[in-house]
Amino acid sequence: MVQEEGGQAISWRSPKVEELFAYLVCKVSVSRDEIADTLWEGFPLDKAMKNLNSTVYYVRKALQQFGMEECLITTRKQISLDTKRIYCDLYEFQQMQNLAWKTEKEMERLKEIYRGELFQGKTYEWSFAKAHTLEKNMISNLLKAGELREDQNRTEEAERMYLHALELDPYHEGASDRLLDFYNRTGRKKKEKQLRKEIGLLLSDEVPHPLLFLKKHF
Template sequence: MEVIVVDDEELSLNRLGNMLAGMPGVEVCGLFYTAAEALRYINENKPDAVFLDICIPETDGLALANKIKDIDGSAKVVFVTGYDEYAVRAFELEAVDYLMKPISRDRLEKTVQRLQRTLLGTDRQSNPQMKVSCFGGFRATVCESDSGSVNWRSPKTEELFAFLIFKRNVSRDEIANTLWDGLEPGRALTNINSTMYYIRKALSPHGLEKCIAATRKEIRIDSELISCDLYEFERLLRGRPSSKDRVETLDRLAELYKGELFQGKAYEWSFAKSRSLESGFISALLETAEYYREKRGYEQAEKMYKRAFEIDPFNEDICGHIIQICLKMGRKSEALRLYLQMEKFLMEELGEKPQAKLKKLFEEQ
């Protein structure tokens, strides 16, 4: 991989050049103090990557990056600076990375590895690089790493990332109207850009910032790089498994459903879908329970009803199904105990007694 470095500070220029020269697979082809010198070299030699300081004479590094792309659209740019105020604009220019001075060797190695993967066309890996859990809370974890969860700078940073995961592809206008409702449009846009910067900053040390693709109008999650329980759950619910695969599908749905969507987070934008997914899961459980009842598989049916009842403990119809199975299998005392528990629960929570039809089940025996 052939690289050049552009920086008007001699000490910084030589230090970065020496660090890069000591890394496997990297050939430093030039060190340049000015934009004009760098552009002449790029025009004639087409290096693979340019490490570019943002504050250089004649022009700023952001403008220079645009000129580099005009000359050679395949050249990869890595911005280097002592300030983080340009980070948002840098990422909008699709920089491979954004390095803060002083640069550590470990951090630079990650950037070089990312560049090499990109140039070899292997940056998009077949295996997910990050695992995101949305049920029972919200957590983003780096795959095959000891670093654990991704650390977010603030609750708003985490919420924006959760919203992007939730929507997959969303316009900046919708983000502003949802997460910064009531703010003047210009200020809302500034908040989006700065929060996006902190998301990328949290993902960058793990090489995960490529999970997000952004344009001036919209932001998209690359779901190929993410393993997300929400995506799998929705896919399984949309499917119509055959009777052969029904149990396997339900078992997987039950494994994924560890609680409400974004449980513990006051994300109002997720409430409607949370209820919809919960309702869909309960319907799938009940449908499968009925399938087993028709085939006299009462134990399997009871298991499905009980799982649905755990999720919706106010549902008297589900409770009635469980009571019916208990009575059919000769477990009258268990059926009575369940009825009394339901009666107590409804009185404590709603101040109401169960519907008469629930008690009538015992009279039909």
């Protein structure tokens, strides 16, 4: 949700108005043609553009209630957001995502603002690729942070990082391999064996879901 940090959430007139704003949050600057093709796919161009214009009006009207209307910039061909005028946890995450694992404070902040689902679980098909990239980057940070803590002999914290990564994606091969290797190196054979069973790496007639293990130990 885009808002002033710690501020009030915006109430949208309709799901399509909210979706348009979400699309702009992701794209920042995008052509009217692309928006029409994406949000009104299959509509005749003139009708799609008419819907777009009215939806832009309601986005601006919603922002106006908070004095934020100037962050929406429109031209004949383009619609943009002035990201300097708004706070968005997505933008903060993207700014931090490459190096956050290197410092304690930034890693904790990254974990705080990453809530697992882009747009709080709203299923916009156009956002799936973006959501996958964000999850991939978060897992990468967690694994690197785990490695760093291992190097510093902070094994309990390293384990928590690896478990967190696997919780985000229980079938992530890199995360499961890293955790199994960690248990092997630190002599935690019982946990290693249990995790192997849970993620289906050992032959078994019935393999429980990996999250059963994670809920016990995360």
